[in-house]
Amino acid sequence: MKIIFTNCQDVRLIATIPIKTLININTKLKQSMISGIAGTSVMTAIMFVAPMMGIPKMNSAAMLAGMMGVPVIVGWMMHFMIGVVFAASYVYIFHPKVNIGSKALKGAIFGFAVFVFAQITMAMMGGMPKPEGSMMLMMIGSIMGHVVFGIAVSLLVKESKQILMTLIHHNVKKLHEINGLLQQLPSDLYVLPKEVLSEATIGQHFRHILEFYICLEKGTETGVICYDDRERDVLIETDADYAENTIKKLIHFLGTVKDDRSLTMKADYSTKTEDQITIPTSLYRELAYALDHAVHHLAIVKIALVEEKDVVKVDSNLGVAPSTVRYREECVQ
Numbered sequence: 001m002k003i004i005f006t007n008c009q010d011v012r013l014i015a016t017i018p019i020k021t022l023i024n025i026n027t028k029l030k031q032s033m034i035s036g037i038a039g040t041s042v043m044t045a046i047m048f049v050a051p052m053m054g055i056p057k058m059n060s061a062a063m064l065a066g067m068m069g070v071p072v073i074v075g076w077m078m079h080f081m082i083g084v085v086f087a088a089s090y091v092y093i094f095h096p097k098v099n100i101g102s103k104a105l106k107g108a109i110f111g112f113a114v115f116v117f118a119q120i121t122m123a124m125m126g127g128m129p130k131p132e133g134s135m136m137l138m139m140i141g142s143i144m145g146h147v148v149f150g151i152a153v154s155l156l157v158k159e160s161k162q163i164l165m166t167l168i169h170h171n172v173k174k175l176h177e178i179n180g181l182l183q184q185l186p187s188d189l190y191v192l193p194k195e196v197l198s199e200a201t202i203g204q205h206f207r208h209i210l211e212f213y214i215c216l217e218k219g220t221e222t223g224v225i226c227y228d229d230r231e232r233d234v235l236i237e238t239d240a241d242y243a244e245n246t247i248k249k250l251i252h253f254l255g256t257v258k259d260d261r262s263l264t265m266k267a268d269y270s271t272k273t274e275d276q277i278t279i280p281t282s283l284y285r286e287l288a289y290a291l292d293h294a295v296h297h298l299a300i301v302k303i304a305l306v307e308e309k310d311v312v313k314v315d316s317n318l319g320v321a322p323s324t325v326r327y328r329e330e331c332v333q
Helices: 019-053 060-068 072-097 103-124 135-156 161-184 202-222 234-238 240-256 283-308 322-332
Strands: 002-005 011-014 262-268 276-282
Touching (some): 019 072, 019 135, 072 103, 072 135, 103 135, 161 202, 161 240, 161 283, 202 240, 202 262, 202 283, 234 240, 262 283
């Protein structure tokens, strides 16, 4: 649903499906089909190998055919179709809702959930046919098959690159915006204490913005991010050329980010005693935070540049949140 504002009071709703949404739907369907067929194939292979390990013979396709009163070939088709349906439930529901760093563990949990669901469904349909051997061994074999199915599906489902591309694009754009200001600022203005900034300098605010990105880069290497431990590099706040070089390095770092990952953030919000806490987070979440943090400090820098309009050309949207920019534009229409 796309919302178009003609003015602040008049809102028209136009039922349209954006192209990005169609692409996303298409990608998820493909992932559901590919992972479902592959996962079911692996699970089926385990079914046929199981008797060699002393586990009773399991043939889901034949069992489905017998229960439904249809040819075995139809049972095989149903077997794989069910696999695709379960894979789709992983892609559309389980994967986006359950936050577990290990794909194998996430898949194993999903596979076991599928096993439990299958048992409940079978019980509602009259119960599972009596196995040729031990029921306990057959249940163990079934759990193994479903867990392997879940792991296979999890490993084959890729993270959405759209989120990553969006985060990287806007963070790089913000760094370029800072760099553009740097190139306009005279050296003396960059390090000049401003009364409106409580005697802080524009350089110090730029350093503060950039060091959050530096902390994030270090955090991707160690798995732990702590903004309190930033270096407070004086060169960044006093040497515009050094700051510009730092920006180039950070843009290069952002270009190396390929996927999301789990991180732990350490922070101490006490001003008198040490009271450090740890918070589970993710790379995507911290990229979003770094962007918002940069916007906030650029708004402060903009205040310091109001009286320097003859020296520095400042964009009207500098330091303004994207949602506010959109709202203003919608109100003007």
